[in-house]
Amino acid sequence: MSLFSATLAEPQSFSTWEKLLLAILIVTSVALFFSRFGPIVKRILTSKKDSNFKLSPIGRRIWRFFWQVLCQAKVIRERPLPGLAHAFVFWGFCAFALVTLNHFAVGFGRGFLDPAGIFGRFYSYFAAVFAAACAVGIFGLFVRRFFVRPRWLGKKVSYESGVIASLIFLLMVTYLAAFLISETSPAARPLWWIHSLSILAFLPIIPHTKHLHLVLSPATIFLSRGGFSKIPPLVGDEDFGLVAGTDLTRLVSLQAYSCVECGRCTEHCPANNTGKELNPKEIILGVRGYLNEFGPGSGESLIGKYNSMTADFQCTTCGACEYQCPVGIEHLPIIIGLRRGAVNTGAWEDEHGAKLFLALERGSNALGMSASERDRFVQKQQFPIFDGSQEYCLWLGCMGGYDPKGREIVADFARVMNNLGVSYGVLRKEKCTGDPVRRLGNDLLFQQLAEANLETLAQNKVKKIVSICPHCVRTIQEDWKEFGNPPEIEHHSEFLARYADKLPKQNTGGEPSETIAYHDPCYLGRYRDVYEQPRTVASLAGEVVEASRSHQRSFCCGAGGGLVFLGEENGDRVSNTRAKELVATGASTIGTACPFCNSMFRDALATTGDAAPQLMDIAQLIARALPQGNTAKTERA
Amino acid sequence: MSGIYVVLEDRNGRIGRISFEAIAAAKALAAHSGSKTTAIVIGAQTEPLAAEAATKGVGRVVRVEHALLSPYTSDGYTSALEQFIKSESPDYLVFPHTYQVRDYVPALAARFGRVLIGDVTAVSEGPVFIRSLMQGRLSGSYKAAGTGPCLISVQSGAFRAEGVEASPGEISTFTPTLEVAQIRAKPGEPYRGTAQTVDLGSAQMIVAVGRGIKEESNLSLVQALAASLGAEIAASRPICDNGWLPIERQVGSSGQTVAPKLYLAVGISGAIQHLVGMKGSQCIVAINKDAEAPIFEVADYGIVGDLFEVVPALTESIEAARQ
């Protein structure tokens, strides 16, 4: 009997007892499902309302739903083989919707998909293909989880995953088996019952396990905050961030219950990869555990049984976790929310952290240096002072204004601007944009810094800003919106890329060109989606080669999240790990686009010795090809 | 009697250098106003100190002596000098600007409705007293006003102590009236911070070493320099990372923050992570072979040279100077 002549064997009729039994089982299964699902939904809905949630632009939400849920794009792209296997399981479920409905209808004698009819037959074959793919997929995933045992799935053997996998497999196999027998075969009825019982057993299990994502994740993805690391503003006098259950919002709760425990976030976390306690998956599951035990109305501290303060403060806010999550969980607002809860209430006691905060309380920059040092640098470089007549305001930032290496980068970029004939000026006074304190959760300081800076910019009538630091760019463009209207700002890589054809090309003339391993900074790449422009600029100076993890998967340098100010790390240094990876490309130069990355790699390369590759910012790669003496001073500041 | 009285401070049984500087200041003041100088020593056993003071050409020496004047207490010294001032009515009282003086002389001045003009760095015609404001960024000119004695204290090193040896002057004694109940504070014996723990934060002088030292075996050079100065050793991060010095000696953003009187940076380039830990030092000296090294930006004094030559030469010169 060829497969194409086979039809799905549906039992012809069921006795009244069978129908009664079926009805009771369905009701029981559904009741059990809701007995667990109901309270979860209640917890989500009774959580605090999100203050800044807006449904619009709805088009973007619909697209995201289509692309990430229906097409499973992120699931497949980030882990191709397991992702594809999962996609088949998912599509199989979707295809099976109609089939399942029909299956139970058959139980009551009201089947509507006639397996012999044209549509019914076609549909049964259609579903069968998916059933086969799904069965293969779920089998593969089972083997992976229980035999291959990747690290990020956790050490514990998950019996529930085994049970679910078995049920799904059983469902698919019983469906396919029904093609191999005839309607009248004595096996038809038992097969039908096994299939039904599998479904009815599966349904109540869903809300007890991570398979709740079946129900929730489409909503989670549709309703996500959008943007990247979208930190909600604090509302009112009693809001200090995520302190207790009463601060958990609906989105946070929804996301916590949607976690599939896939571990993609943890797999890519730089802290976790270098032996730190931080585990992004555990943070999300911790919120879930808290909600299950204490609920959203509880005053019990979030940091405690279900969350570790130490882990919270090991995060560099690189965003690899949030980028990877296939079900739309936004880790960064949660982690920063927990930090806010600790810092805004003074619960966080950290020597270096306090030093950073005190330096910014009393002074203008995160390094604790005197503002007069910046003034001296500006004078020595003879930077024009911004007076409203120039096109750009060149924002120095803390690194550009005070760090010797940052100053070199700024000076070189200024030379390039001079060479291009672009007018710019430097502000007389700058305060730190507040990026480190924002990421550490100090809203008091952040507000003070943002407001002071916004006023300076308004007074000086600044319309366009260009900066060498992705942290400044992000903070000014996005985070300052909470307190005013920041002017347009771009990163110097975006600026330089626009002028690429006016900049000197260095790799002409037949000699082997220099190889440049470009490192994507977190705050330029994942945060701002700028990947090609810096490469365009770097390729003017040499041949760009890629590190093993690049673009959206770039591995953090370790400085972000305020961590560069927090003293020594436990375990291996994140910067050393990444530096090794960049050196392993064999490139003669490491190209950076962020003064913090530059600083971290400089330290890391220092341990490599004299064979280390050159380390240069993209601005420096261009400036070195300019004729000397372009009005800005090129001496070391 | 009026005139200019200079109060000398006991430093381990001898007159300290800063007191001699106060004498020089008093003499400068005397030259301006054409008055005579008198020295005062205070304590429970002031004979040896008075004898030493008498040979310094300062004129008469008064021993303000009482059993309750040792150990130093603010109550004791204030009351004793108050009585003395009432008895001799000096025009000026010149003190060395020491911790002890800061502890009692303002109270003493207040008893006469006066105020101490402290930490004076120069005296000019008037007399006008110059002192620093805003951590040295400004200079202020002060004049005494109203009636009553004028009390000033002079900054360490502002006046050059003269090495005068003169034939002994007259010594007299003044015995104040003091009662036990007047002394409200009970001071304990002075002690040093624990020798075990490294406390860079309170070190007066620090010699810090960086990657320029190249190898662990070369550390002995820097240790010799530190020993000659009586300074603590510190290091920039790479040295501690390599395990050449313990992590407690690391100065920088992920280590200690220090602000000693003297910070000698040897073979340190001056990356920002290190600078933020030591930029508060009162005097920074840098030795580095790279003239462009950022450390020279923050240094008060710099030597551009090979540390393997400079450091031993410096150690030798310091040892010679200390003899």
Place this chain on the structure above:
Amino acid sequence: MKIIVCIKQVPERDAQVRIDGSGKWIEETDLQFAMNESDAYALEEALQLKEKHGGEVIVLSAGPERAGTTIREALAKGADRAIQVESNDPNQLDALGVAQLLATAAKQENPDLVLTGLQSDDLGYGQTGVIMAELMGLPHASLILNVEKTDSGITVKRELEEGWFQDIQLPLPAVLMIQSGGTKLRYATLMGIKKAKTKELRKLGAAELRQPTTQAATLEKITLPQKQKSTQIIPGNAKEAAATLVEKLKFEVRVL
């Protein structure tokens, strides 16, 4: 324990200063102000004592209107209430004048302990606390790094020159001048600032507290000092440079 902490609002530590028209003080427009550094340590010491032994911490400050921000900062860090002595030109008063204002206000409160910073970052007299003790008739100690409460009063750790320390026992009430660096400062928090909004800030006029008397010392004028900080690169070969450096260490830096 009822603790009064005297704080002063001073120009930001590293501010560029320009001399004003009168030649007697600095131009204050464009200046940022902050809490005097050693006063911050005094406040921290007081807050730690309150946390350990209970009681009340009251902030006392003499200054113009703008000093209110610094006073509120102290309230945000945990002080319970504040008294502001309104005085438009406290820098024109000598140390005795300022101490008189503060001592009179403090006496009204009958405190167990009065803490002041060691010296202000602007005028730097370093005398206010000692004079206050004298005016209030209380025992005092200066250059204090640590305060411990005992049955008979307090034991304090005093800094002496050249790395020596001394413990002193004092009865209460007493006045202490606190040295910077003895403890770790706490940072201002959002929660603290919100709470501070409801804390009492009482204002007193300078005239009620002090009879205008002639000053004992006057600040005639201020100037920029001759030498600005710049790096002196010492020339010569190793031996020569070393010798020159030693000379400078002896006579200019005065550490040898």
